[in-house]
Amino acid sequence: MTDSYAVVGNPIGHSKSPAIHAAFAEQTGQDLSYDATLFELEHFAEQANAFFNAGGKGLNVTVPFKLDAWQLADVLSNRAKRAGSVNTLMQGKDDKIYGDNTDGVGLVRDILANHRGSLADKRVLVLGAGGAVRGVLAIILAENPQSLVIANRTVSKAQTLADEFADLGRVSACGFDALAGQKFDLVINGTAASLQGDLPPLPDGILAADSWCYDMMYGAQETVFNTWARHQGAAKTMDGLGMLVEQAAESFFMWRHVKPDTAPVIAKLRAQLS
Ligand code: ATR
Numbered sequence: 001m002t003d004s005y006a007v008v009g010n011p012i013g014h015s016k017s018p019a020i021h022a023a024f025a026e027q028t029g030q031d032l033s034y035d036a037t038l039f040e041l042e043h044f045a046e047q048a049n050a051f052f053n054a055g056g057k058g059l060n061v062t063v064p065f066k067l068d069a070w071q072l073a074d075v076l077s078n079r080a081k082r083a084g085s086v087n088t089l090m091q092g093k094d095d096k097i098y099g100d101n102t103d104g105v106g107l108v109r110d111i112l113a114n115h116r117g118s119l120a121d122k123r124v125l126v127l128g129a130g131g132a133v134r135g136v137l138a139i140i141l142a143e144n145p146q147s148l149v150i151a152n153r154t155v156s157k158a159q160t161l162a163d164e165f166a167d168l169g170r171v172s173a174c175g176f177d178a179l180a181g182q183k184f185d186l187v188i189n190g191t192a193a194s195l196q197g198d199l200p201p202l203p204d205g206i207l208a209a210d211s212w213c214y215d216m217m218y219g220a221q222e223t224v225f226n227t228w229a230r231h232q233g234a235a236k237t238m239d240g241l242g243m244l245v246e247q248a249a250e251s252f253f254m255w256r257h258v259k260p261d262t263a264p265v266i267a268k269l270r271a272q273l274s
Contacts, residue, residue, distance in 0.1 A: 016244065067084070130157075187229065
């Protein structure tokens with residue numbers, strides 16, 4: 001019987017996950033179906049349980065249900081515990097529901113493997129302190145950056161995250177103004193500002209020579225953050241399309257124990273964007 005998977009969210013219409021997983025399945029010869037399913041707000045658990053009770057093998061979970069998925073899982077991976085959210089659910093052979101978060105691995109693998117970069121010993125700045133940032137901090141810190149600064153419009157939220165992750169490395173928090181005079185080797189934009197075409201109010205001159213900038217968002221056009229980065233002299237700008245495909249690949253691996261080749265899938269999606 002064909003194993004069935006789905007991505008669930010609200011809204012879900014524009015999800016690229018079905019195309020990504022179809023490409024992975026074809027490439028690796030896996031017999032599976034993967035749909036995009038709109039879940040009603042307020043009823044995540046009933047709908048997810050119904051999917052698994054009907055024999056569904058795994059779900060990708062997107063906005064706004066990642067916290068609901070975290071609560072639903074019987075067993076959480078360590079990185080999902082840290083992230084406080086789950087983007088991948090799997091029905092185990094023991095009938096337990098396993099929850100994982102592959103976003104952090106997606107981001108770091110995109111920077112390391114696809115862009116041949118490094119986080120080790122780098123001065124890293126992360127912009128934002130919402131769910132997207134919380135989801136990736138542990139994996140960034142596992143790469144041993146020299147330091148990690150979390151800057152956010154609401155400083156108290158950045159401080160809460162810095163305190164929560166302090167056991168994993170040198171993490172501090174501040175507002176955007178306080179960045180003036182500091183230099184960073186890698187700046188990662190995890191604010192929702194780019195969704196509205198907004199830019200956090202960043203001081204000039206915070207990019208070190210040869211610094212890289214990464215926007216977790218992506219689009220057909222260069223993001224406002226990456227335009228800012230280029231004007232500030234960034235040596236390289238990257239967007240979140242590779243992260244999207246890499247987090248999907250990690251989910252696929254969790255479910256199927258096969259690692260797909262992400263490069264052709266990223267290239268195909270990139271071509272379809274423009
Ligand atoms: P997500 O799940 O995408 O992280 P979130 O948890 O609502 O969404 O967090 C949104 C993040 O984007 C927050 O860090 C938010 O800053 P505040 O904590 O101060 O609200 C940030 N953000 C959203 N719009 C912004 C803007 N126009 N300028 C700067 N930061 C913005």
